[in-house]
Amino acid sequence: MKMLHTCIRVQHLDKSLAFYKEAFGFKEKKMLDYPEHKFSIVYLGLENDDYELELTYNYDHEPYNIGDGYGHIALGVDEFEELHDKQVAAGFTVTDYKGLPDSSVRYYFVTDPDGYKIEVIQNK
Numbered sequence: 001m002k003m004l005h006t007c008i009r010v011q012h013l014d015k016s017l018a019f020y021k022e023a024f025g026f027k028e029k030k031m032l033d034y035p036e037h038k039f040s041i042v043y044l045g046l047e048n049d050d051y052e053l054e055l056t057y058n059y060d061h062e063p064y065n066i067g068d069g070y071g072h073i074a075l076g077v078d079e080f081e082e083l084h085d086k087q088v089a090a091g092f093t094v095t096d097y098k099g100l101p102d103s104s105v106r107y108y109f110v111t112d113p114d115g116y117k118i119e120v121i122q123n124k
Ligand SMILES: C[C@@H](O)C(=O)SC[C@H](NC(=O)CC[C@H](N)C(=O)O)C(=O)NCC(=O)O
Pocket: 007, 009, 039, 054, 056, 058
């Protein structure tokens, strides 16, 4: 068994696609559109990684209530500080660096157009 993808529902597909492509370099792997059912699905992926992010777009949907149950989707990066600086310069909502007590793990969060938090963790 293996993990395949994580699905989030997005209000504006074009804004979400632009965000994930610009902020993280995601590429579109597959786009499924069902006008008769008024929804689309786009699978996004990173180079050298089979795990995908699935964006579900329901036509003309109100803003989603993400609630307090959602935590984050995490990405591991080598160019940690460079990516942080690039995302800040691009005007994305980015936190300062964070860390866990008694741990050398460094991470920060970027918020996507719907308010989903994406955690960026510095690869060891
Ligand atoms: C193919 C697989 O990756 C899917 O996730 S399809 C799941 C399917 N999605 C939809 O029907 C999208 C439109 C729907 N209005 C929605 O917002 O989910 C589905 O069964 N969705 C129901 C669910 O609870 O995820």
